[in-house]
Amino acid sequence: MSWHRTFPVGAALALAVGAFGAAHAAPKVEDTMAQRVQACTGCHGPQGRAGSDGYYPRIAGKPAGYLYNQLLGFRDGRRSYGLMNSLLAPLSDDYLREIAAHFAGLTLPYPQPQPATANVDALSRGETLVLRGDAARRIPACVQCHDTTLMGVAPAVPALIGLPRDYLNAQLGAWRTGNRRAAAPDCMAQVAQALAPEDIGAVSQWLAAQPVANGAKPAAQLPAPLPLRCGGVPDERPATRP
Amino acid sequence: MTAWRWTALGVAALVAALAGLVWALNVRDESAIDTAAPTAPTAELIARGAYLAHAGNCAGCHTATGGAFYAGGRGVPTPFGTVYAPNLTPDPATGLGRWSRAEFWRALHNGRSRDGRLLYPAFPYPNYTRITRDDADALHAYLGSLPAVAQPNRPHALRFPFDQQAALAVWRALYFRPTVHATDATRPAEWNRGAYLVEGLGHCNACHASRNALGGTTGPLDLAGGLIPVQNWYAPSLTSPQEAGVAAWDVQDIVALLKTGTAARGGRLVAVAGPMSEVVIGSTQHLSQADLGAMASYLKALPQTIPDNVTVAPVKAIAAAATAGPGAKLYEQHCAPCHGEQGEGVSGIYPALAGNRAVVMSTPANAVHLVVEGGFAPATPGNPRPFGMPPFATLLNDGEVAQVLTFVRGSWGNAAAAVSALEVSRYRGAK
Numbered sequence: 001m002s003w004h005r006t007f008p009v010g011a012a013l014a015l016a017v018g019a020f021g022a023a024h025a026a027p028k029v030e031d032t033m034a035q036r037v038q039a040c041t042g043c044h045g046p047q048g049r050a051g052s053d054g055y056y057p058r059i060a061g062k063p064a065g066y067l068y069n070q071l072l073g074f075r076d077g078r079r080s081y082g083l084m085n086s087l088l089a090p091l092s093d094d095y096l097r098e099i100a101a102h103f104a105g106l107t108l109p110y111p112q113p114q115p116a117t118a119n120v121d122a123l124s125r126g127e128t129l130v131l132r133g134d135a136a137r138r139i140p141a142c143v144q145c146h147d148t149t150l151m152g153v154a155p156a157v158p159a160l161i162g163l164p165r166d167y168l169n170a171q172l173g174a175w176r177t178g179n180r181r182a183a184a185p186d187c188m189a190q191v192a193q194a195l196a197p198e199d200i201g202a203v204s205q206w207l208a209a210q211p212v213a214n215g216a217k218p219a220a221q222l223p224a225p226l227p228l229r230c231g232g233v234p235d236e237r238p239a240t241r242p
Numbered sequence: 243m244t245a246w247r248w249t250a251l252g253v254a255a256l257v258a259a260l261a262g263l264v265w266a267l268n269v270r271d272e273s274a275i276d277t278a279a280p281t282a283p284t285a286e287l288i289a290r291g292a293y294l295a296h297a298g299n300c301a302g303c304h305t306a307t308g309g310a311f312y313a314g315g316r317g318v319p320t321p322f323g324t325v326y327a328p329n330l331t332p333d334p335a336t337g338l339g340r341w342s343r344a345e346f347w348r349a350l351h352n353g354r355s356r357d358g359r360l361l362y363p364a365f366p367y368p369n370y371t372r373i374t375r376d377d378a379d380a381l382h383a384y385l386g387s388l389p390a391v392a393q394p395n396r397p398h399a400l401r402f403p404f405d406q407q408a409a410l411a412v413w414r415a416l417y418f419r420p421t422v423h424a425t426d427a428t429r430p431a432e433w434n435r436g437a438y439l440v441e442g443l444g445h446c447n448a449c450h451a452s453r454n455a456l457g458g459t460t461g462p463l464d465l466a467g468g469l470i471p472v473q474n475w476y477a478p479s480l481t482s483p484q485e486a487g488v489a490a491w492d493v494q495d496i497v498a499l500l501k502t503g504t505a506a507r508g509g510r511l512v513a514v515a516g517p518m519s520e521v522v523i524g525s526t527q528h529l530s531q532a533d534l535g536a537m538a539s540y541l542k543a544l545p546q547t548i549p550d551n552v553t554v555a556p557v558k559a560i561a562a563a564a565t566a567g568p569g570a571k572l573y574e575q576h577c578a579p580c581h582g583e584q585g586e587g588v589s590g591i592y593p594a595l596a597g598n599r600a601v602v603m604s605t606p607a608n609a610v611h612l613v614v615e616g617g618f619a620p621a622t623p624g625n626p627r628p629f630g631m632p633p634f635a636t637l638l639n640d641g642e643v644a645q646v647l648t649f650v651r652g653s654w655g656n657a658a659a660a661v662s663a664l665e666v667s668r669y670r671g672a673k
Binding site: 026027029031035036037038039040041042043053076077078083085086087088089090091092094095098 | 306307308503519520522523578579580581582583586588591592615616617618619620621622626627628629630631632633634635636637
C-alpha cells in the first residue's frame, strides 16, 4: 500500500507538495490544437513526423486538401483501417478540415531515407516508372501529378518521398485490390491496377530511398494538366456532415 | 385404429394447434390495411417526420457508412448472423415507393413487411410498436420526401434456423406483443413524453438491456444494462447509481450530455463514448431542449437498484496488488500526462479516473475499448472541437492493458476488481 492511501486526499496532496515539490502537480495541459490531436500523434509520431515502426506515415507538412480527403475517406469508409475508422467516426467535416490544416502547417525535418534492399534491376525499373511511366501500358509517370520534386502539389496531391517503404507498398497494393479508394473518378486506382506486383515493389523501393531536401514543401501548382481525371483533386464538394 | 395411429394423430393435432397459436399471436392487434388514396403530405408533416426520424436514429442503421442517405445496406451484427437494413428511400422497385401509410404503420406497430413477411427485431419494432399512428404517418411522409435511390436490399446473412420465418414466428410469440403507448395519468406530462421517447422511438433498451440466449429482452422498461452482442461494448445500467443511473443528476447535466456529448458535473468532465457517440451524433443532438428535458426527467425517475452481480472486492487487497504492480509504471508513462498522477483529470478537458463510474464498472468492457481504440467525444455544435485519446492498440499488449486497467481500477479510492489479459482479449477481440 502506498503511503498516501492512509491519509485523506487533501492531507495527502498537501504533504506531497511539501515533501516532493511538484511531484504530484496536476498535468500541464494547454488548450492548443496540438493537445487536441494527441489521439493522432500517438501513432503518427511526435507532431505527426511518422511512427517509429515504419508503417504509420508522416502527416506533418502534407497538403491540407490531401489530408482532409484522407480523413473524410477513413470516416466515410473509402479507406479501411479499424483504428482510424473508429477514431474519426464521431468527428465533423469542419473539425476534420481543421485537423488537416494543423498537420499541413507543420514544417519539420524529414528522416533519413531508407537504404534500398532491392537489386539494381528492380531499382532501375522503379526509377523509370516514377520518372517516365510506361506509355505502352498507359501508366503515367508519378512526377506528372506528384510534381517533379515528388513533394506533391497543394492542396490535394501528396508527396511520395519521405515515406516508409512498407507504407508505400501497402497503399499501392490496397489501391490495386480496391481496399483503398478515393473520390470518383479514382485515378490512383486506375494507375495501381495497371501496375504489376513487382512494379509496386520496385516503385516503393526507389521512392523510399530518395532523400528529402531541407525545407522541401509541396509545389504551389501542378506541373501540367493531370493525365487522368481525379475526383480527389478538386477540393470543393458539398459538406457531408455539417 | 391402432394405438400408434392415435398417438400420431394426437401429436399432429398438437403441432397444428401450437402452429395456429403461434400464428394467431403473430397477427394479433393487426388492423385491416386501408386502401384509401393518400393525401399529399404537408411540409409541416414532413418536417415533423424528419424530427421524429432523428429521435429514432433511423439513419443510424438505414444509411451505410459513406453510402447514400437512407438507401440501407448497413449490417447489424447479431449472435445469429448479420441483418442488413433495407432501403427506405421512395424508390418503387428497391425502396418504400409502393408502401402505403397503413403498410408502413404495420411494419412499425406489428413488425410485418409490405409482403406480409415477419421482420427481424434488429429493426426495433418491440419499441417502435409504441409509436403513435400520427407519428408513423409523419415518418412515412418524411421518408417519401427523400430523393429516391435505386439500391437493391442486401439479403440478411443469418444462420439456420434463425433465417426461417417459422423460427421468427416462435420468437415473436414469445417476446413480442404489439403495444399502444399508454399515458400514466399519475405522472406529469413531461415524464410521459420522456417515457414515450425512451421506450418507443429512442429504443434505448435495444442496447441498455441484457438479452437471453434467444436475443429476447424483458421489454422496453428494462434499462438495467447489457453487453451489446458482437460489438462487445457494455451499455451501462440506467437504473444503477454505480453505472449510468442519473437519479442524482441535475436535469441540465443530462440534457447537456445528450445534446453535446459531454457534460460538466460539478467540475468533472463526463463524455459519451463508443456506440453512445453514434446515438448523440445521429439522434439526441438534434432533439429539442423540451424533449431532452422530458427524457431526462423520465430517466431521473427510474427506480434505482444496485445490480446483484456487483461484487466489491476487498479494497486493501486490490490496492496492494494494483499499486505495487507494473500497471503503476505503465500508468505513469502513458496515462498520467493527461489524466494526472492522482487520476484527477483536467477540468473540462480530460475526465478524472478516480471515482469515475465508467472505470470501476463491474464489466471492464468499455475501459478496455477506450484504452485499445482511444477516441474522441462526438463533435457537436456544443462541443465542436473535442480532445482525443490515442489508441494504445499498437503500444500495449493484452497483458499490459490488463495491468494498467487493474492499476486504475484499484487506485485513488477506486475499488474495482482486477482485469485479466483474457478479459482484455475477449472484449477487444470483436470488431
